[in-house]
Amino acid sequence: MSLAKKVVLVTGASSGIGEATARKLAEDGHIVVAGARRLDRLDALAVEIRGAGGSIDVTALDVTSLDSVRAFAAGAIERHGRIDVLINNAGVMPLSPVADLRIEEWEQMIDVNLRGVLYGLAAVLPQMQAQGDGHIVNVSSVSGHRADPTAAVYSATKFGVVALSEGLRQESRDIRVTVISPGFTHSELTDQGGNPDAQSAARAAAQALAIPASAVADAISYAISQPANVDVNEVIIRPTAQG
Numbered sequence: 001m002s003l004a005k006k007v008v009l010v011t012g013a014s015s016g017i018g019e020a021t022a023r024k025l026a027e028d029g030h031i032v033v034a035g036a037r038r039l040d041r042l043d044a045l046a047v048e049i050r051g052a053g054g055s056i057d058v059t060a061l062d063v064t065s066l067d068s069v070r071a072f073a074a075g076a077i078e079r080h081g082r083i084d085v086l087i088n089n090a091g092v093m094p095l096s097p098v099a100d101l102r103i104e105e106w107e108q109m110i111d112v113n114l115r116g117v118l119y120g121l122a123a124v125l126p127q128m129q130a131q132g133d134g135h136i137v138n139v140s141s142v143s144g145h146r147a148d149p150t151a152a153v154y155s156a157t158k159f160g161v162v163a164l165s166e167g168l169r170q171e172s173r174d175i176r177v178t179v180i181s182p183g184f185t186h187s188e189l190t191d192q193g194g195n196p197d198a199q200s201a202a203r204a205a206a207q208a209l210a211i212p213a214s215a216v217a218d219a220i221s222y223a224i225s226q227p228a229n230v231d232v233n234e235v236i237i238r239p240t241a242q243g
Helices: 016-027 039-051 066-080 103-131 152-171 196-209 213-224
Strands: 007-011 031-036 055-060 085-088 134-139 175-182 234-237
Touching: 007 016, 007 066, 007 103, 016 031, 016 039, 016 055, 016 213, 031 039, 031 066, 039 055, 055 066, 066 103, 085 103, 103 134, 103 152, 103 175, 134 152, 134 213, 152 175, 175 213, 213 234
Parallel strands: 007 031, 007 085, 031 055, 085 134, 134 175, 175 234
Antiparallel strands: none
């Protein structure tokens, strides 16, 4: 496996999978550029990682703003001269039946889960194309492979991420594309918004089944550590007991 130090951008790095991934990749020796809205949490993560000898930059990031995402990428290029990996991780999951018509939450999921991924691609692809190499890692979900009650809109965004990733993969010869699709994972996804009953049921299932976010971070670490001619296209990782 390739042990070369890489400049890795991680969105949604203030909690859950993003936080665990930033920690793991810094431990692997990569230069991590972590972005999220909650800068106080990123600052605390940076203190931890630097204290352990890792390298991390942190910056406030709103993936629903193209200007913010472009500034995130431009800052990494200015400081480090290149972008080797983008991990599009930021996501939201306010679950509800479609008939609830929680339209603002539908729009939020589209903006963060799908538009945010597109903005990430727009911000880094020119640099990767100029370099002649790069790696895009898009975090989808098991819900990007199956639709369940109360998760229809969430699934639609995550199916979209899978389709987008596959299309980009087929268009690319120098840039690798990986989709990571986690099942129940310890995170804050069910903590905000959504139908109260649906969110409560999801929290209960996660408490009973969820794998640690570090397990998903390990999968991401594996994918980006492969030689340049090896593209790990998709990893589905879920609790053994998840149906």
